[in-house]
Amino acid sequence: MACKNSLVVKQIIDLYDQISKLECLKPSKNVDTLFGQLVSTCLPTDTNIDVTKMSDEVKDMRSNLIKLCGEAEGYLEQHFSTILGSLPEDQNPLDHLNIFPYYSNYLKLGKLEYDLLSQHSSHVPSKIAFVGSGPMPLTSIVLAKFHLPNTTFHNFDIDSHANTLASSLVSRDQDLSKRMIFHTTDVLNATEGLDQYDVVFLAALVGMDKEAKVKAIEHLEKHMAPGAILMLRSAHALRAFLYPIVDSSDLKGFQLLTIYHPTDDVVNSVVIARKLGGSTTTGVNGTRGCMFMPCNCSKVHAIMNNRCKKMMIEEFSAIE
């Protein structure tokens, strides 16, 4: 296994070397090919690779690669959102989302996140905030179109151009033009009103390194309503070369409910937590730490802790 692991890491390093030399990360045949190869190299989950235990050199490469992937993802969304937004007036861009190369991944990710949310929510959320929605706010669109027909989605993005493109994407849709609202702000400056959302999503690309991710989570913990759900995206195994990892220890002030690692072509892992302080969230023995609740999906690692010290780590097998 060690030999196989080192071979695949070498392949990723080779792809990084080629990607880091690219003049521009905007979609092109070469860029698309390299990132396509990178994603397929990182998809396998049958490895015991832990990126946090690699050499400093590989860790540095990973943090640069995550940033390059994020930049390329932004350009890809911008590219296709511009094409869709320039369709003839009688065409609804939302009827042509399948031109986006990763649209089917978002359909699967949206279904997965909806299913996990349903397992942990006692009611249908009336308002959801999506932080880091982008030029192609596909998560909000997929949830609004296929899973939550009566929910309003407030999409936050630091980039005003992303919001301009995203708004024109939904503007011709009778339904979503009324249920998709856009706010241009850095999440760290969003204070007012974050406590009005039943559910807050934090995009994988908000907080591209551990420090920035934790800062965003801490900010949300400060301003979300007690008992509200936080949905995050993480990464597992080789996929952690593409996206930042969210650990349970990053979720102070939250009750960790589920960590789900897909094994198909849905790249992101899904982390769902509930802000402490609501009626059902005092921990065992009254502790107010990051608490684990029984999971009923895939294997997860549960960390029970009393604020700073880990009391135990348990692995829960799936509860059917």
Ligand SMILES: C[S@@+](CC[C@H](N)C(=O)[O-])C[C@H]1O[C@@H](n2cnc3c(N)ncnc32)[C@H](O)[C@@H]1O
């Ligand atoms: C490319 S999108 C990916 C999300 C994807 N469209 C979805 O629907 O799941 C990620 C977005 O996060 C935004 N972003 C990054 N840091 C942010 C921050 N601190 N506050 C708000 N938005 C941020 C970027 O501008 C980018 O448009």
